[in-house]
Amino acid sequence: MTPAARISAAIGVLDQVLQGAPAEQALLRWSRASRFAGSGDRAAVRDLVFDALRRRDTLAALGGGPGGRGLMIGLCRETGEDLAAIFTGEGHAPAPLTESERAGHAVPGDNLPDWLRPQWRRALGSDADAVAAAMGQRAPVWLRHNPQRAGLAQALAALAADGIETAPDPRLASALRVISGARRVASGRAYGEGMVELQDLSPQLACAELPCAPGMRVLDYCAGGGGKALALAARNPELRIEAHDAEPDRMRDLPVRARRAGAAIALTARPSGHYGLVVADVPCSGSGTWRRQPDAKWRLTPERLEQLRRIQASILDRAAGLVAAKGHLAYMTCSLLTAENDAQIQAFLQRNQDFALVQDRLWTPLTASDGFFLALLRRA
Numbered sequence: 585m586t587p588a589a590r591i592s593a594a595i596g597v598l599d600q601v602l603q604g605a606p607a608e609q610a611l612l613r614w615s616r617a618s619r620f621a622g623s624g625d626r627a628a629v630r631d632l633v634f635d636a637l638r639r640r641d642t643l644a645a646l647g648g649g650p651g652g653r654g655l656m657i658g659l660c661r662e663t664g665e666d667l668a669a670i671f672t673g674e675g676h677a678p679a680p681l682t683e684s685e686r687a688g689h690a691v692p693g694d695n696l697p698d699w700l701r702p703q704w705r706r707a708l709g710s711d712a713d714a715v716a717a718a719m720g721q722r723a724p725v726w727l728r729h730n731p732q733r734a735g736l737a738q739a740l741a742a743l744a745a746d747g748i749e750t751a752p753d754p755r756l757a758s759a760l761r762v763i764s765g766a767r768r769v770a771s772g773r774a775y776g777e778g779m780v781e782l783q784d785l786s787p788q789l790a791c792a793e794l795p796c797a798p799g800m801r802v803l804d805y806c807a808g809g810g811g812k813a814l815a816l817a818a819r820n821p822e823l824r825i826e827a828h829d830a831e832p833d834r835m836r837d838l839p840v841r842a843r844r845a846g847a848a849i850a851l852t853a854r855p856s857g858h859y860g861l862v863v864a865d866v867p868c869s870g871s872g873t874w875r876r877q878p879d880a881k882w883r884l885t886p887e888r889l890e891q892l893r894r895i896q897a898s899i900l901d902r903a904a905g906l907v908a909a910k911g912h913l914a915y916m917t918c919s920l921l922t923a924e925n926d927a928q929i930q931a932f933l934q935r936n937q938d939f940a941l942v943q944d945r946l947w948t949p950l951t952a953s954d955g956f957f958l959a960l961l962r963r964a
C-alpha cells in the first residue's frame with residue numbers, strides 16, 4: 585500500500601472508532617476486508633489510528649475537523665508531511681483538502697475528556713499536564729526476565745540473537761525496556777522458551793512489593809491472562825498460587841503462559857479457605873494505560889466509572905474474606921484516578937476495621953511506565 589492508501593485506510597477505521605467501535609475490532613474488520621494489506625501495512629495503519637486517538641482533540645483542531653479525515657490531516661500536518669502530495673484523490677489516496685481543512689490551527693490541549701479533567705487534575709496535582717502529555721505518546725515495551733527459565737545473561741543473549749535490544753531498569757533487575765526489535769518479541773526464542781514475558785514496568789514494580797514467603801498460599805482473584813500470578817511465580821517458585829476470574833474464559837491463555845514460564849498455577853472456580861496473599865487486580869477505567877488503548881479514554885463515561893467503582897468495592901469485600909489472619913490483600917488498578925484508588929481504599933478500611941494499610945503507591949509515566957496503583961493491606 586502507498587503511504588496515501590494507508591492514510592485512507594486509517595481514516596475509515598478512525599471513523600468507526602469515533603462512532604463508538606473499539607479500535608481493535610475496527611482494525612480487525614478492516615484487515616479482514618483488505619487481504620491485499622501485508623503485515624507492514626497493518627502495523628502502519630494501526631500506528632496511525634492509535635497515534636491519532638491518543639491526541640484526538642489537538643489533531644482535530646490542527647486538521648480542521650473532528651472526523652477520521654480531520655485527525656489524519658492534523659497528524660500529517662504536525663509531522664510535516666506534504667499534504668498536497670498525499671491528499672490527491674488519485675487511486676486509493678484521500679480526496680484533496682477543502683478550503684476549511686486548509687485552515688487548521690494548533691490549539692494547546694491535554695486531550696482528556698472534559699468531564700474527567702477535574703478528577704485528573706485532583707489526582708495528579710502538579711503532574712497533571714505532564715502525565716496527560718505522556719499519555720499522548722506511544723508506550724514503551726517492557727519485558728520481565730523469568731529466572732525460572734534462564735539466568736539474566738542467558739536471556740539477554742537469546743534476546744540479542746532474536747534481534748531485540750533491551751536495557752534494564754535500575755530499580756528492578758528483572759525489568760527490561762525494549763530499545764529496538766519490539767515487534768520481534770512474540771516470535772523470538774527468548775519469549776517462546778519463557779525466559780522473558782511481556783509486562784509493563786509499573787505492574788512489575790508493584791508485584792516486587794508483595795510478600796511472597798516460600799510455601800505461602802496465594803490467590804490471584806482477578807487473574808485474567810495471569811500477569812500478576814506469573815510475576816509472583818517468577819519471584820518464588822515455592823508459592824502455592826491459585827488463579828480465579830469471574831469470567832473463567834479470560835484465563836484461557838494462562839495455562840499456556842504458565843507452561844512456557846515453568847510456573848505451577850492452579851485455576852480455581854471457587855476459591856475457598858484462607859490465603860496468605862490475595863491479589864485483587866480489579867477491573868478499572870484503565871486510565872493509566874491510555875497510551876496503549878487510547879480509544880478507551882474516549883469511551884469512558886461517568887456512569888461507567890461509577891459502575892466500576894461499585895464492582896471494585898464488592899471485589900475488595902469478597903477478596904478480604906479470603907485473607908488469612910496476618911495475611912495480605914493487594915489491591916491493584918491500572919488507573920490514575922483517586923476515585924478508583926485512594927478513595928476506594930479509604931472506604932474499604934472504614935468498612936473493614938480488621939485491615940490496616942501497609943503501603944500505597946501510584947506509578948505514572950513520569951516515575952515508571954504505565955499508570956498503576958497498589959495498596960497493600962494487612963489483616964490484623
Ligand SMILES: C[S@@+](CC[C@H](N)C(=O)[O-])C[C@H]1O[C@@H](n2cnc3c(N)ncnc32)[C@H](O)[C@@H]1O
Binds near residue numbers: 806812866
Ligand atoms: C484488570 S483485569 C485483570 C488483569 C490480570 N490480572 C493480568 O495481569 O493480566 C480484571 C479482571 O477482573 C475480572 N473480574 C471482574 N469482576 C470480577 C469479580 N467480581 N470477581 C473476580 N474477577 C472479576 C475480569 O474478568 C478481568 O479479567
